[in-house]
Amino acid sequence: MKAAITGACGYVGLNLVRTLLDAGHEVLALDRVHSSHLDPRARWQELDIFDAGALHRALDGIEVVFHLVAKISLLKEDEATWHINVEGVKAVADAALATGVRRVVHVSSIASFDMYQVNGQTIDETAPRSIDAALPVYARSKYAGERELMERAKAGLEVVVCYPTGVFGPEDYGWPMPHLNGNMIDAARGKLPVMVEGGFDLVDVRDLARGLLLAAEKGGNGETYLLGGTYISMIDACRLSASMVGRPGPKFMLPMKLLKGIAAITGPLARRMGKESEFLSEVALDTIETSPRIDHSKAVRELGYQPRPIEDTIRDLLIFGIHHGRFLPEKKGAVQGPIPVPEPDQPKA
Numbered sequence: 001m002k003a004a005i006t007g008a009c010g011y012v013g014l015n016l017v018r019t020l021l022d023a024g025h026e027v028l029a030l031d032r033v034h035s036s037h038l039d040p041r042a043r044w045q046e047l048d049i050f051d052a053g054a055l056h057r058a059l060d061g062i063e064v065v066f067h068l069v070a071k072i073s074l075l076k077e078d079e080a081t082w083h084i085n086v087e088g089v090k091a092v093a094d095a096a097l098a099t100g101v102r103r104v105v106h107v108s109s110i111a112s113f114d115m116y117q118v119n120g121q122t123i124d125e126t127a128p129r130s131i132d133a134a135l136p137v138y139a140r141s142k143y144a145g146e147r148e149l150m151e152r153a154k155a156g157l158e159v160v161v162c163y164p165t166g167v168f169g170p171e172d173y174g175w176p177m178p179h180l181n182g183n184m185i186d187a188a189r190g191k192l193p194v195m196v197e198g199g200f201d202l203v204d205v206r207d208l209a210r211g212l213l214l215a216a217e218k219g220g221n222g223e224t225y226l227l228g229g230t231y232i233s234m235i236d237a238c239r240l241s242a243s244m245v246g247r248p249g250p251k252f253m254l255p256m257k258l259l260k261g262i263a264a265i266t267g268p269l270a271r272r273m274g275k276e277s278e279f280l281s282e283v284a285l286d287t288i289e290t291s292p293r294i295d296h297s298k299a300v301r302e303l304g305y306q307p308r309p310i311e312d313t314i315r316d317l318l319i320f321g322i323h324h325g326r327f328l329p330e331k332k333g334a335v336q337g338p339i340p341v342p343e344p345d346q347p348k349a
Contacts, residue, residue: 001216004028004059006049006092007068008042009035011178012107012164012205015171016066017042019209030058037173049091059099064216066105067092073138074284085141086148093152093159103158104149105216110163110201110226111136112143115290122293125163125224153222160219164208165201165228165294169313170320172205177326184314185321187238187249195235195250196259198288202237203229204313207305214303225303228294230310241314244342256289315342 003020007013008029014037020027021041029038030047038044047054049069059065069088073081089106096104114128114135130139146161153159168180176182180202186192211227219225232240235253242249299305319342321327 001025001064002028002062003064003066003216004030004062005066005068006030006047007070008044009033009038010068011172011174012167012208013068014038014173015205016068016209016212018171019206019213023213028058028062035173037171049088052091052095055091055095056099059095059101062096062099062101064103064105065092065096065101066107066212066216068107070107070109070142071138074136075138076136078137081137082141082144085138086145089145090148090152093149093157097152097155097157101157103160103216103221104152105212105219106146106149106159106161107212108146108161108163109138109142110165110228110292110294111139111287112146112163113292114139115287115292118292119290120292122295123226124295125226125298127292150222158221160215160221161224162212162215163224163226165203165226167205167208168202168317169205170316172317172320173324181317183234183238184241184317185326187242188245188247188318188321189327190242190247192238192242192250194252194254195238196285196288197233197235197253197256198291199231199233199236200288200291201228201231201294202310202313203227204308204310207307211299211303211305214299214305218303220302223302225299225305226294226296227299227305227307228296229307229313231293232310234288237310237314240311241318244315244318256285259285318342 003025005013005016005027008017009031014035017027017029018039021039027042029042029044032046032048034044045058047058049055071081071084093104112130113123114130117128130143149159166180172181177185183192207229208227215225235250239249
């Protein structure tokens with residue numbers, strides 16, 4: 001397979017590049033900024049997906065496009081988020097049609113399902129979608145982008161849409177680390193005494209990458225697939241992480257009712273100053289409170305998708321963090337004591 005990946009130098013992209021290469025496929029990595037962690041076996045090209053001429057040239061001869069470019073936002077309205085998540089999908093789909101690309105695998109989000117209607121219940125691919133104008137822009141834009149892609153399918157383009165849940169795991173070179181990975185590393189460092197009430201379905205980034213490859217190879221044309229892992233409360237995930245290096249982890253949960261009361265005061269104040277809190281925002285807290293259980297049995301049944309145990313992912317994340325300096329002391333001159341490298345669970349006698 002000759003594959004192109006848009007957004008190839010992001011967290012998911014870097015893992016997907018490696019997964020495709022290890023499976024024997026040719027990979028063209030497309031992104032606006034190069035990453036020093038990009039697998040050297042991939043062919044790299046700097047690209048803005050809104051540069052139509054460059055996009056057409058890049059996709060010439062490509063069989064499958066994995067579209068990862070997106071903008072995440074906690075705002076109710078944001079023009080840039082809508083432009084990238086909707087117009088960006090249109091641009092890539094139109095270029096794929098024009099250049100003879102056979103299939104586009106689009107990475108959407110579980111946010112494209114209306115979590116307020118679902119309200120913490122189990123969802124599958126038939127759950128209600130994010131069409132209400134009162135929903136956050138990210139949720140609405142991800143579903144709107146998906147609809148644009150499906151319109152191009154009517155012209156003969158094969159499309160498959162995948163919905164990751166909360167992505168976490170090793171090979172995360174971002175600094176600071178995104179919230180899920182950062183929370184688990186901080187818990188293992190003894191830097192997270194409390195945790196918010198609520199939980200997420202968490203999927204290993206490597207399992208997600210494998211699921212996207214399976215969607216390209218086995219997914220039905222026009223089909224959609226939830227790519228989930230394990231639902232766990234965030235305090236349990238952080239305590240599990242801390243326990244692997246001999247620490248207790250967060251001692252108690254902050255009640256959602258208390259946090260939402262604080263957010264109702266701080267949110268409007270932050271917006272008046274042209275800012276938006278990433279943690280204490282109504283949207284962020286609603287996302288946690290309404291986070292659903294995920295039924296990914298369709299992907300298991302039709303693609304052969306099999307996520308690994310969450311314990312394995314947390315252990316690999318900690319090992320990655322230890323080897324890449326995520327446990328070094330923050331203060332100059334401070335000395336970090338030895339950190340035990342987590343070992344796989346030993347079989348009981």
